[in-house]
Amino acid sequence: MIADLAFNLFRDDEKVAREIRKRVSENVAIQLAVLAQAGDRLGIEKTVAGIIHREPDIISVGLRQEARELIYASPGHLTSWRALEGGKSTLTHVEVPLFSSGKDKWGQIEISFRPVGA
Secondary structure, eight states: OHHHHHHTOSOOHHHHHHHHHHHHHHHHHHHHHHHHHTTOHHHHHHHHHHHHHHOTTEEEEEEEETTSOEEEEOTTHHHHOOOOGGGOOOSSEEEEEEEOSSSOEEEEEEEEEOOTTO
16 A cells, blocks of 8 residues: 555546547547638548447547538547536546637537446
């Protein structure tokens, strides 16, 4: 126990998952924002399929415009995604805002993750 306190051997799985999921979500948002700006729907579909294949913790991904119109949803997104209370992301549901040139919010990337430890 003393060694663990000294060397921080016990991990906080939720803290680790939060950091990893934050980075993954930001990277997904960057990739999809570029494709969405170019109007490349096929590129979005292929990119999301590849991301879900490589990241087993991701259940689904959606791209939604500010007007709440769902532009793209991977299979299962409509059933796995739930609106965030107060717009605050959780460990299982992450929303990354996308902005148009300037400061206006254009839309958001929605990512559903499996529960930690599942």
